[in-house]
Amino acid sequence: MLIGDVARHSGVSTRMLRHYDALGLVRPTGRTAGGYRAYSAEDVRKIFHVESLRSLGLSLKQIGRALEDPAFTPSDLVGDIIRRTEDRLAQEQELLERLRAIDALAPTDWQGVLRIVELMRQLNSTSAAHRQQAVLGRPEDLPVPADLLAGAVLTETDPHVAGALRWALARSGGDGVATLQAGLHSEDAGIRRRAVLAIVEMPEAPAAAAALTGALGDPDTTVRRHAALALGRQGVAAAMPILVNMVVEGPNDVDAGEVLGMLSLDPGCADRIMTALVDELAAPTADSATRIRLTQALVEIEGTTAQEVLRRLAHDDDGAVALVASALAGIREERPLQEPADEHSRKMGAR
Known part of the structure; x- marks a missing residue:
């Protein structure tokens, strides 16, 4: 097959075929009587091999090595091409x-x-x-x-x-x-x-x-906590479990308690918050510091249930918890009543 025929069948220009010949990549195995390049079927297959390797980003020098060296292993070269x-x-x-x-x-x-x-x-x-x-x-x-x-x-x-x-x-x-x-x-x-x-x-x-x-389901604790604080301030009840956990574990417990107080303006949410806090107070694993943080969070929660729990905790077996609960119960009794939930919601919606 003459060079023009090879170019038409392979899509490789005659100029590039001559370049391959000059580099020794693909040399035609024969010549015609007139001295023209004559390519065998094997030569054409080799041309397709060169084009395939070029499509992977290999240089002509790298292709020549790959075709001529039987011991050549492509893994390192391909890895380098991937990185580049x-x-x-x-x-x-x-x-x-x-x-x-x-x-x-x-x-x-x-x-x-x-x-x-x-x-x-x-x-x-x-x-x-x-x-x-x-x-x-x-x-x-x-x-x-x-x-x-x-x-x-x-x-x-x-x-x-x-x-x-x-x-x-x-x-x-x-x-x-x-x-x-x-x-x-x-x-x-x-x-x-x-x-x-x-x-x-x-x-x-x-x-x-x-x-x-x-982000409330993020595997990173910090991401979850930031999301929970922001959503809680917007009145999203789904943040409540993470906020309670923040009170239990300590980091940003004051902020979490304040946001739980905002959520508790919704009576339905207040009941869920109180249940979660009381359960944590009664947990066998809750140490004195944890129970004090939970007690402090109660002062933020709206409703009479929180006040009743504080009064009970004022007689707790743990003296530190009892002292904190007694002081906070007194603060709650002196605190003016919060506006009703529907009025609070109306004002928040108007902002």
Whole structure:
């Protein structure tokens, strides 16, 4: 088969076939009487082998080694190609995100494009001070896409810069929750924590409540607790079990107790909270410190049942628990009555 016929059947140009011949990759086994290259069926198969390896990203030098060395093992080479391909895809994904961020702002001139690119460069600076200044010191007439800020939030490890980013994101006028919600599915617990902290500061954003509700089942305790506190403040009863557990275990028990008090303005929820707290007080594993925290949480709960439990605890066998319960029972008796649940709900809805 002459070179032109091979080119038509294989899709490889005659120029590339001559190049393969010059490199020694695929040399035609014969020549015609007129000196033209004549390819055998085996030569054509070899051409297809070369093209297949090229499609995997191998260089012609690597292909030559693979075809000529019987002892050649492809595993290391393929692994190296995978790593280089992943790096290239990551770079292209970063470029795509930058282009989308610029396109979202619809700059009217190249000066606007350059300002956005400079902001992106500063957000990627190795200096935390420069990253923070990029957020707090940006011109008022330079809006920042919410998704760009959300992406920066997920990767920011400096607490001061992260706080500035969350502040800017909450005031960006955009959403960004979709990007943050994707962060909640990361295998990295640190990314999930940063995502939930940002969503907590965007309570009015679309999909924020749904994202936080999903975070209640997160395997990371910190993520669950942040979500529970935020949802509890919004009156979501599903947060109650985690809030009770926070009182039992100690971290943020005061905050959890206050949020349980807010939830208890709903009489139905108050009964469930009281049942959970009383059960924990009676648990055989509850030590003195745990029972004191549970007793302190009772003072926040609306209804007469909490007052009755406090009075009983004032005579508890544990002297420390009895002392705390006695003091808190007195505080409750002096505290003015809370507004009815329906009136509270009406006011919350009007905000």
